[in-house]
Amino acid sequence: MTTKYYISLISLLFSTLYSTFSIVAVDVSTGEVGSAGGSCIANSIIISDIHPGVGAIHTQSYWLSANQSYASNLMDQGLSPSEIISLLEENDVQNNPGIRQYGVVSLSPGIDYGFLLEDECLEIDNAIWQGDPSIDGPAECLEPDTASSASYTGNNCIDWKGGINGISYSIQGNILLNEDVINQMESNFLNTNGTLDQKLMSALQGANIPGADTRCLDEGISTLSAFIRVAKPNDNSNNYFMDLNVSNVTPYYAQTGLWIDPIDTLQSLYDQWYDNNFNYEQGDVNQDNIIDILDLVQIVNFILGEFNSGLEFFLSDMNQDNNLNIQDIIIIINIILS
Structure with missing residues (x-):
């Protein structure tokens, strides 16, 4: 084994308290919840906490299991992302919230007002009438599902540090090369038309930059590990719709002397997942297994x-x-x- 390999292992041991870029997101039209990220530490998937049909939480930078469990319990209690963030800041297990970073996103179920006439439904704020205006009579009146997000970056996290929030997503990072890392993640996420997993994978590719996590700059890769996870509303914690993880590319370097980027490796796993698990052909828009x-x-x-x-x-x-x-x-x- 080379000296550089041992140095990488030592660096890994001293960096296990940190984490780097990540995204949590939901899809209000499908109820899916997603989580993706990477870090110049092994097994960065540890930051991910998914609650199918509800939301997702990332606890990163000086990660502590106790803080993650606390946040998870708060989501189970039905608290909003902003409420969870506030309580995490107030009740840090080590009374040191300034070194933490969090991203939280959640779904809020809509309201079914039953069958109403169009005029009756339109009198309700945010409600959408599901009927045909050309046909008299009542139709289902619904207030759609909504999403919300919140993030927190402590003042004592390591630069570059920061986050971006949209209604249905939260992107955050620390120890980054610069702000462009999360800006490109957001751009890829927003400009990719497709399923939630496709948008998340595209967001990760936005961070596929040598030294995106600056601790991996010398190796010429973005990170040492990367993951993507997506849960459908009825999934359980042991069986998500998608759960792909590249835990550490250091062993590959030890064997070959070559560094490979874990986001590229994750992309290969992702493509293989589609080859093996996707049930429809391109063109089968109505998903009836016939293209016509x-x-x-x-x-x-x-x-x-x-x-x-x-x-x-x-x-x-x-x-x-x-x-x-x-x-x-x-x-x-x-x-x-x-």
Whole structure:
């Protein structure tokens, strides 16, 4: 083993109290909850705490199991992300919140007001009438699910440090090369049309920069470990819809003398997961296991403005250019005719 390998191991031992860039997010249309991140320590997945159908929490920077358990219990009690953050800051186990970093996101279920006439439903703030305006009579009146997020970065976390929040996501990092790391993660997340897992994987690729976690700059990689996890509403803690982890790329270096980026390795695992677990072919927009005129009509409707879920978009984007247009129509017509 080389001297550099031993130095890397020593660095790893002294850095186990820290963590680096991560994202927690939810999809209000599917109820999915997701968590992804990476760090120049082994097994960074330890920061991830997912509550299927509810939300997710990342406890990072001088990670403590007791603080994570406390945050998890607060989410189980139904507290909001901002309330969880406030209580974590007030009740740090070691009375030292300034060295911690947190990201929290949660789902809030909507309200079903039953079957109402359109005028009755529209009188309710935030409610959406599900009926056809051309047909008289009552229809279901719903207030949609909503999301909220909050984050916290202590003043004594190591630079660069900070976070970004959107309604359905929280991105945070410390010991980063610069602010561009989390800015690019956010840009990738927001500009990727698709499922929650696809948006999370794209966000991680935004941080695939040598030295994104500055402790890995000398090795020319972003981190030593990376993970992505997505839970559907009815998943349990032992069996998430997606749970992929690259725990440590140091052993590979020890064997080959080459550093590989864990985000690249995670991307390969992710692609393999789709090959082995995804149930539909590109073009099967309505997910009936047949590609036919019904799928073509659905793509046309999406192009004309009809709402589509992340999964429907992915199945409709035939050329995978992150846009729906005439090119996708031509491709699916050729498939149907063949």
